[in-house]
Amino acid sequence: MSDVLIEARNLSVHFPLRRLGFGERPVVRACEGINIEIEKGSFFGLVGESGSGKTTLGRAMLKAAPISLGEITYSDTDVTYDLGSLKGLELKEYRKRAQLIFQDPYAALSPRMTVRDIIAEPLEVMGITSSRAETDEKVREIAAKCRLNLEHLRRFPHAFSGGQRQRISIARALVSDPKFIVADESVAALDVSIQADVLNLLNSIQEESGITFLFISHDLSVIAHTCNFVAVMYLGQIVEAAPTHKLFSETAHPYTRALLSAIPSLDPDVRGHAQKLEGEIPSPINPPPGCRFNTRCPHAQERCRTEVPEWREMSSGHHVACHFSEELSAEFGT
Amino acid sequence: MTSPLISVKDLTLRFKTDEGLVTAVNNVSFDIAPGEVLGLVGESGSGKSVTAKALMMLNAENSVYDDNSHITLNLDGEDIEVLSLKRPQDQMIIRGGAISMIFQEPMASFAPAITIGDQMVEQLLIHSDMTPAQAKDISIEMLTRVGIPEPAQRFGQYAFEFSGGMRQRAMIAMALSTKPRLLIADEPTTALDVTIQAQVIELMKDLVDEFHMSILFITHDLGVIAQTVDRVAVMYLGNLVETGTVRQVINSPAHPYTRGLLNSLPKLDDLEAPLTPVPGDIPSPLDRPSGCVFHTRCVESGAIAEKCRTEIPVYSSDSANHQVACHLATQGEQS
Ligand SMILES: Nc1ncnc2c1ncn2[C@@H]1O[C@H](COP(=O)(O)OP(=O)(O)OP(=O)(O)O)[C@@H](O)[C@H]1O
Numbered sequence: 001m002s003d004v005l006i007e008a009r010n011l012s013v014h015f016p017l018r019r020l021g022f023g024e025r026p027v028v029r030a031c032e033g034i035n036i037e038i039e040k041g042s043f044f045g046l047v048g049e050s051g052s053g054k055t056t057l058g059r060a061m062l063k064a065a066p067i068s069l070g071e072i073t074y075s076d077t078d079v080t081y082d083l084g085s086l087k088g089l090e091l092k093e094y095r096k097r098a099q100l101i102f103q104d105p106y107a108a109l110s111p112r113m114t115v116r117d118i119i120a121e122p123l124e125v126m127g128i129t130s131s132r133a134e135t136d137e138k139v140r141e142i143a144a145k146c147r148l149n150l151e152h153l154r155r156f157p158h159a160f161s162g163g164q165r166q167r168i169s170i171a172r173a174l175v176s177d178p179k180f181i182v183a184d185e186s187v188a189a190l191d192v193s194i195q196a197d198v199l200n201l202l203n204s205i206q207e208e209s210g211i212t213f214l215f216i217s218h219d220l221s222v223i224a225h226t227c228n229f230v231a232v233m234y235l236g237q238i239v240e241a242a243p244t245h246k247l248f249s250e251t252a253h254p255y256t257r258a259l260l261s262a263i264p265s266l267d268p269d270v271r272g273h274a275q276k277l278e279g280e281i282p283s284p285i286n287p288p289p290g291c292r293f294n295t296r297c298p299h300a301q302e303r304c305r306t307e308v309p310e311w312r313e314m315s316s317g318h319h320v321a322c323h324f325s326e327e328l329s330a331e332f333g334t
Numbered sequence: 335m336t337s338p339l340i341s342v343k344d345l346t347l348r349f350k351t352d353e354g355l356v357t358a359v360n361n362v363s364f365d366i367a368p369g370e371v372l373g374l375v376g377e378s379g380s381g382k383s384v385t386a387k388a389l390m391m392l393n394a395e396n397s398v399y400d401d402n403s404h405i406t407l408n409l410d411g412e413d414i415e416v417l418s419l420k421r422p423q424d425q426m427i428i429r430g431g432a433i434s435m436i437f438q439e440p441m442a443s444f445a446p447a448i449t450i451g452d453q454m455v456e457q458l459l460i461h462s463d464m465t466p467a468q469a470k471d472i473s474i475e476m477l478t479r480v481g482i483p484e485p486a487q488r489f490g491q492y493a494f495e496f497s498g499g500m501r502q503r504a505m506i507a508m509a510l511s512t513k514p515r516l517l518i519a520d521e522p523t524t525a526l527d528v529t530i531q532a533q534v535i536e537l538m539k540d541l542v543d544e545f546h547m548s549i550l551f552i553t554h555d556l557g558v559i560a561q562t563v564d565r566v567a568v569m570y571l572g573n574l575v576e577t578g579t580v581r582q583v584i585n586s587p588a589h590p591y592t593r594g595l596l597n598s599l600p601k602l603d604d605l606e607a608p609l610t611p612v613p614g615d616i617p618s619p620l621d622r623p624s625g626c627v628f629h630t631r632c633v634e635s636g637a638i639a640e641k642c643r644t645e646i647p648v649y650s651s652d653s654a655n656h657q658v659a660c661h662l663a664t665q666g667e668q669s
Pocket residue numbers: 015028029030048049050051052053054055056057218284
């Protein structure tokens with residue numbers, strides 16, 4: 001077996017809402033019955049539409065969202081943590097090891113701190129360095145990796161472009177020498193050129209340091225380019241997960257198929273080939289019974305409306321939750 | 335050739351700010367023919383929205399138009415000089431009449447405390463001689479046309495009760511209900527999920543066919559451009575650097591900036607291809623480079639770098655009307 005850094009088993013994250021009148025208290029089922037393994041040193045992509053639960057899953061792995069059912073285990077060479085029961089010193093240690101790169105490059109940086117102080121803050125808060133000289137040394141080293149120079153460190157974040165602000169967020173996440181980074185939508189709000197720059201930077205950091213990444217995005221073409229493994233999420237569940245090349249060559253879930261064909265082609269001569277999904281994502285408060293995708297799935301059968309498809313391994317490393325994956329996969333392939 | 339529906343000539347637009355005059359649009363010219371979809375692309379801050387708003391005189395109070403800027407709207411053979419429509423009652427012809435706009439953020443374009451239906455009806459009453467009952471019928475019909483389920487109920491709801499995709503459809507319905515000649519769509523799909531984006535693009539194409547209107551389609555997504563428009567104009571730091579048919583610009587880009595944008599994109603058919611960003615950052619509009627505005631980031635200027643730094647490239651066109659503002663293109667012609 002290969003080395004798994006972080007693993008979720010039957011993980012559910014539920015957010016209870018305020019009760020409206022009498023009756024049962026409504027619950028947002030943001031993540032439901034999730035099983036994934038993230039291998040050490042991998043660039044693991046999580047893709048899905050808005051509200052599908054990507055951020056919630058990422059936050060649960062950082063112990064920043066409640067684990068309602070199931071468990072998440074982090075195991076490195078020296079430690080094993082069960083995130084559900086993690087507290088005290090161990091939780092503090094985990095906070096150093098697991099970091100988040102924020103979604104929105106504009107909201108994330110405090111406007112009244114210099115770039116140096118923004119990057120240094122985690123070191124000071126976590127008590128990682130023992131002197132100002134040591135902190136400065138560390139900040140400069142990380143800043144250089146993220147192509148920020150000494151002049152940049154003295155300035156305030158408002159003076160920076162979108163791409164530079166993104167590099168500042170990345171530097172801040174890297175400074176505590178984490179083993180695991182959740183990068184949530186860190187490229188979605190950016191222009192293509194800046195996006196390419198940030199993706200290249202993350203990839204080179206990963207190659208150099210071996211940090212494990214959970215990379216969250218709406219954009220399957222970005223995920224495909226950056227990640228070696230992809231999980232596709234729909235309405236709180238993972239519907240398909242596979243090594244990137246397999247997900248593309250042996251697509252087995254109709255939702256993955258739809259996401260792929262909805263990416264606008266760059267070729268003006270192949271227009272209108274998108275296989276269109278009708279309707280919108282249902283509410284995670286009242287997900288459809290049976291297969292959650294059945295209200296939009298072009299291949300749905302009677303059985304899909306009542307019977308929940310099992311999460312199963314179709315071929316080595318390729319998991320899917322659909323009653324008809326074998327037939328459909330063959331059909332998609334042709 | 336038919337005369338254009340709208341013709342923009344030497345449009346230059348600056349903003350008065352505390353830090354001085356900011357040039358947001360510099361000497362921009364383009365035409366849109368009746369029934370044509372023109373795509374406007376460029377990085378954020380390049381001046382796309384400001385250009386679009388100029389067509390409807392919607393820019394902020396601190397905007398200053400250069401004297402030789404012209405925007406001419408041709409309505410049934412009559413030329414209207416948009417920039418000389420100074421009084422609000424004259425501007426009614428364009429705002430929500432001949433031209434409608436779909437904004438980047440759909441929430442912002444609906445008043446929160448008025449139902450979607452009342453807003454649609456009010457707009458129709460201003461721009462036509464309909465009775466309120468007729469206006470309601472037309473509004474419900476438009477909501478049906480854009481694929482909103484149970485339109486009669488939805489008519490009485492507020493914007494916050496709609497999902498993002500539905501809001502975008504409702505906004506398209508409202509923008510189209512007055513049957514404009516030109517629809518300006520400013521990043522209409524950027525905030526949408528890909529599956530919903532595909533639905534909205536399909537819808538817009540159907541509606542163009544049916545109503546035979548022109549569209550100015552603004553986006554920074556070249557895939558959306560390739561799928562949607564007839565012609566493309568590429569904008570950088572307030573300048574148009576290239577225009578041509580969608581095939582010319584996407585399949586054989588003539589400007590180094592356009593090539594740079596295309597090279598930055600992840601391509602699904604070649605996952606191993608490296609992403610090559612345009613180097614450096616977009617300069618501040620307060621500090622526009624001399625010569626070619628793109629020279630601080632251009633990787634192709636090579637031997638002519640000095641010329642690029644000092645001389646402004648003129649707009650040149652090949653025989654197929656593929657236009658580009660780059661010294662390399664004019665050099666090619668001479669040699
Ligand atoms: N603290 C919370 N309380 C109640 N509901 C929540 C909470 N956090 C998330 N949710 C809900 O859980 C669901 C999943 O949300 P999440 O933010 O994880 O989605 P996402 O996939 O990251 O979406 P996006 O792509 O828009 O960022 C949504 O319906 C959201 O409204």
